[in-house]
Amino acid sequence: MPSVRLTDVGLLVETQPPRPISTILLTNDLTEAVMDEAEALTCDLIVSYHPPASSSQSNDCVRVGSTTGWWPAGGGQVSVLLSQALASGPCRFKLEFKVRNAEELQPITEQLKKEDSKTTLTHSVNSCEAEGLVASVLCSDTALPSAVQTLLLHGVASQALAILKTEQPPLPGHGQGRLIVLDQSVTVATAVEKMKSHLGMKHLRLALGSGHTLESTVSRAAGCAGSGASVLKGVRADLYVTGEMSHHEVLDAVASGASVILSDHSNSERGFLAVVKEKLGARLPDSVTVAISKADRDPLEVV
Structure with a gap:
């Protein structure tokens, strides 16, 4: 049985012990007919654009x-x-709040660090010193509930607390x-x-x-x-x-x-397999054969 590598929105990989690869079969859909073809060709690896029986869309980034x-x-x-x-990465939230002074901010910082070691905190002095400090906290999505609870327990008024979801940078x-x-x-x-x-x-x-x-x-x-x-x-x-x-x-x-x-x-996708074959062929040694499935086809046809 050939090992299978599946790609769609991201990359799904079936774990296999390391072994030599001499024949790779490219397909858009991994159907039973394609699997039979792979076994007949004694393929070592299948690269499929869609996972089997996938209901997800294929608008890959x-x-x-x-x-x-x-x-x-x-x-x-x-x-x-x-x-x-x-860019991929964990979801992060930014919490903005006010405190009277640095002494009031210190225990809040210590408590937040105990709850989430990855929490980062910055603060700046407001233009009007009488209003105290404006602090900003970055925390993970899992740490958000406890971070909000900590701020409220330390007397940060809920109406003075702003919660913003940060976006990853564009690729x-x-x-x-x-x-x-x-x-x-x-x-x-x-x-x-x-x-x-x-x-x-x-x-x-x-x-x-x-x-x-x-x-x-x-x-x-x-x-x-x-x-x-x-x-x-x-x-x-x-x-x-x-x-x-x-x-x-x-x-x-x-x-x-x-x-x-x-x-x-x-x-709308299958023809790109020829491009994948060309790119793989340019990067793999001559001992590796890259083939495009002949059994792979759209399940719908005009009759």
């Missing part, structure tokens, strides 16, 4: 140039992220979806043909925007691999391109004046 960035856009385009990804170039602004507009019909060619599909689903025809021009296109409605919602564009959207999400897009191209979920 990746650098432009990955799954979504792999889609064609035409020449001279400007491409920007639609949803900025933030430059990482995020979900992208907006493409073309230097030269194309028609909806041309955009459809470009996507057919790029995805290797004979048929796509198309919903024309309100007042649009196949000859309507597209100068702004927004796309997201997988199930991208939540990322595309509200984006001003002539065309939305994604794998799947619900009936009402399509109606909302059409009413806003955007045409919609749907390829079905995994069809």
Whole structure:
């Protein structure tokens, strides 16, 4: 049985004892048919974009140039992220409160440190010294209830206590979806043909925007691999391109004046496996074979 490495929103890894890897199979979905194929090929490792029987969406936070960035856009385009990804890290809260002086602040600081060793505290003198000190506490989400209780027990009035959730810094170039602004507009019909060619599909689903025809021009296109409605919602564009959207999400897009191209979920992602194969091949020794699954396919088809 080959070991399995699964990637979706983040990285899931099945632990295995260290052993040599000579054959890797890439797949979008790890179905029974793909597993049978892997066993027939005596693969040592499977890299799957989706975990088995996954219900999660696949709007991965990746650098432009990955799954979504792999889609064609035409020449001279400007491409920007639609949803900025933030650095990973524990959730932190900032508590701001007032005390009369440093002597009153000291026992509060000591108590907070006892409850959470990772708590950091800073304070500054208010512009009006009569109002005392303004203190600021950073604590983890698990330490928040006890920190608030400590402040209240030490006489910090609840109306003078502000609690703010801090955000992690953005990851430059990482995020979900992208907006493409073309230097030269194309028609909806041309955009459809470009996507057919790029995805290797004979048929796509198309919903024309309100007042649009196949000859309507597209100068702004927004796309997201997988199930991208939540990322595309509200984006001003002539065309939305994604794998799947619900009936009402399509109606909302059409009413806003955007045409919609749907390829079905995994069809919008599977072609990127060729890019993964190329990147792995450039980094692995020649003794390792990287193959793309032939059994992997979208469960939906046009009949």
